[in-house]
Amino acid sequence: MSTLSLDGEIAVVTGGAGGIGAAAAAAYAAAGARVAVADLDLRAADAVVQRLGSEHRAYELDVRSWESVEALAAAVRDELGPATVLFNGAGIQRVVPTLQMAREDWDLVIDVNLSGSFRCCRVFGAGMVERGHGAIVNVASLTGVEFGGGGRVAYGASKSGIAGLTRTLGVEWAASGVRVNAIAPGIVSTPLIERLATEGSLDLADLASRVPAQRVGSPADVASLALLLSCPEGSYLVGQTIVLDGGLSSAGPRQTGRQVSPEQARSGQAGRGQARSRQAGPEQTRSGQAGPGQVRAESKGAAR
Numbered sequence: 001m002s003t004l005s006l007d008g009e010i011a012v013v014t015g016g017a018g019g020i021g022a023a024a025a026a027a028y029a030a031a032g033a034r035v036a037v038a039d040l041d042l043r044a045a046d047a048v049v050q051r052l053g054s055e056h057r058a059y060e061l062d063v064r065s066w067e068s069v070e071a072l073a074a075a076v077r078d079e080l081g082p083a084t085v086l087f088n089g090a091g092i093q094r095v096v097p098t099l100q101m102a103r104e105d106w107d108l109v110i111d112v113n114l115s116g117s118f119r120c121c122r123v124f125g126a127g128m129v130e131r132g133h134g135a136i137v138n139v140a141s142l143t144g145v146e147f148g149g150g151g152r153v154a155y156g157a158s159k160s161g162i163a164g165l166t167r168t169l170g171v172e173w174a175a176s177g178v179r180v181n182a183i184a185p186g187i188v189s190t191p192l193i194e195r196l197a198t199e200g201s202l203d204l205a206d207l208a209s210r211v212p213a214q215r216v217g218s219p220a221d222v223a224s225l226a227l228l229l230s231c232p233e234g235s236y237l238v239g240q241t242i243v244l245d246g247g248l249s250s251a252g253p254r255q256t257g258r259q260v261s262p263e264q265a266r267s268g269q270a271g272r273g274q275a276r277s278r279q280a281g282p283e284q285t286r287s288g289q290a291g292p293g294q295v296r297a298e299s300k301g302a303a304r
């Protein structure tokens with residue numbers, strides 16, 4: 001059982017019906033918070049609440065709309081109490097080479113991922129600042145924060161933007177007792193990622209083998225860090241975007257989890273001649289590897 005406690009806190013989780021959001025909602029509920037599970041997909045949010053228990057609530061939310069976010073804040077305040085924790089998990093991904101991407105796709109990804117997170121920070125943050133108490137956890141990504149990623153121009157830009165948003169709000173609101181941080185996950189096994197794997201644009205087994213921890217992340221890994229960032233035990237973390245990737249970004253583009261096997265690591269012998277020439281961005285797609293994003297990834301690798 002977790003020793004981190006959110007007793008008496010009211011946690012709002014956007015994208016709460018998704019892989020990572022549902023795990024954050026479960027972690028917050030297990031730590032004692034009452035949780036508002038908010039998502040575009042109300043039925044799926046309801047299903048999450050069924051699993052969590054009747055003291056929690058499901059809400060329909062579209063983070064693209066200020067009115068929807070404001071309506072959520074009002075409903076949560078009336079039914080559960082003023083929100084004291086916000087986990088911004090709503091997000092989408094479009095993997096299309098830039099020159100083939102519809103202009104609307106750029107607008108949509110930025111609107112949901114970046115502006116949507118800002119709307120929720122702004123609306124819920126206002127109440128938190130007024131009451132002098134709160135914690136906000138945004139969700140960035142290794143893509144955009146540490147790597148480029150072919151075919152992900154809007155996604156990467158939205159996630160870089162989240163790191164900037166988090167830094168600024170963290171600084172602006174810390175003295176008011178409201179902490180803002182972000183998590184930049186690597187590859188997390190969720191419906192979003194499994195969809196990409198099924199479509200053939202992502203090879204999960206190959207990716208897992210290149211993670212130093214030798215596995216892709218789980219939604220529970222993200223939820224554990226979200227809980228720390230939301231609890232008093234994490235109170236000295238301000239404006240940070242914390243990379244959570246099993247060591248993928250620490251290894252660098254030309255290093256892989258396979259380069260030194262566990263046996264070699266134990267015996268102190270490094271594997272020679274096993275370095276892969278292919279660059280390893282997280283969530284890298286086959287289309288991205290052949291495209292301009294790959295060239296950029298290689299330049300970055302060479303500079304490291």
Ligand SMILES: NC(=O)c1ccc[n+]([C@@H]2O[C@H](COP(=O)([O-])OP(=O)(O)OC[C@H]3O[C@@H](n4cnc5c(N)ncnc54)[C@H](O)[C@@H]3O)[C@@H](O)[C@H]2O)c1
Nearest residue numbers: 015017018019020040062063090091141185187188190192
């Ligand atoms: N899965 C990964 O490997 C990974 C890695 C890095 C970052 N992330 C980020 O984590 C977050 C959650 O991803 P996930 O893997 O759980 O995806 P997911 O698709 O399982 O969940 C995303 C949720 O957001 C909801 N949503 C989408 N548009 C919305 C809108 N306009 N308003 C409200 N809700 C909306 C969806 O209905 C869904 O339930 C996203 O921001 C994603 O970019 C995921």
